[in-house]
Amino acid sequence: VSKEMQELQKQWHSVVQIIHSNANVVAFMNSRVGQYLDDHPFIALSLLMFIAVSAIPVAFFLIFVVTTAVMACIGVIVMEGVVIAIGGIALLCVLCGLGAVSLGVSGVLSISYIALSTLVNYWCSSRGQLRKQDVNGSLPQKKPDLDVSANNGKRE
Numbered sequence: 701v702s703k704e705m706q707e708l709q710k711q712w713h714s715v716v717q718i719i720h721s722n723a724n725v726v727a728f729m730n731s732r733v734g735q736y737l738d739d740h741p742f743i744a745l746s747l748l749m750f751i752a753v754s755a756i757p758v759a760f761f762l763i764f765v766v767t768t769a770v771m772a773c774i775g776v777i778v779m780e781g782v783v784i785a786i787g788g789i790a791l792l793c794v795l796c797g798l799g800a801v802s803l804g805v806s807g808v809l810s811i812s813y814i815a816l817s818t819l820v821n822y823w824c825s826s827r828g829q830l831r832k833q834d835v836n837g838s839l840p841q842k843k844p845d846l847d848v849s850a851n852n853g854k855r856e
Contacts, residue, residue, distance in 0.1 A: 742810055749802035754795055761791045 719725055728734045737744040764787050772780040 742806060745806040745809065746803050749806050750799055753798045753802055757791060757794045757798070761787055 729738060737747070765784060768780045768783050768787075
């Protein structure tokens, strides 16, 4: 499992290096927006989630606008304004909902990442301590428990 994990880590590292060496990515990361998003990963994740989730409703809206524009060319000019206004309001409602959902999802992902990385760090550090103790040939020493109530009774 360790060799497979190392191979996967090497592949992931090469993909990240390819992305980071792209000229467009370098130009974006050197911009003010890129610097800000680099300093605020939660906002960057929220923005990424919002863009990914809102692509389909925006595409439907654009198809809707083109369709109504074609209908307007045929002679339904009044209907175009009403339908586009209703569609715009509906899109605004959908995008607000998707914004809230993307904030929630990125919050859950951030919390999950923090919890998972903490658990992995704890697990790795405890394994390292056990290996040290195995190498030293000693077992973990249990500290004597102090009975606070017994000490309080002796003082009074």
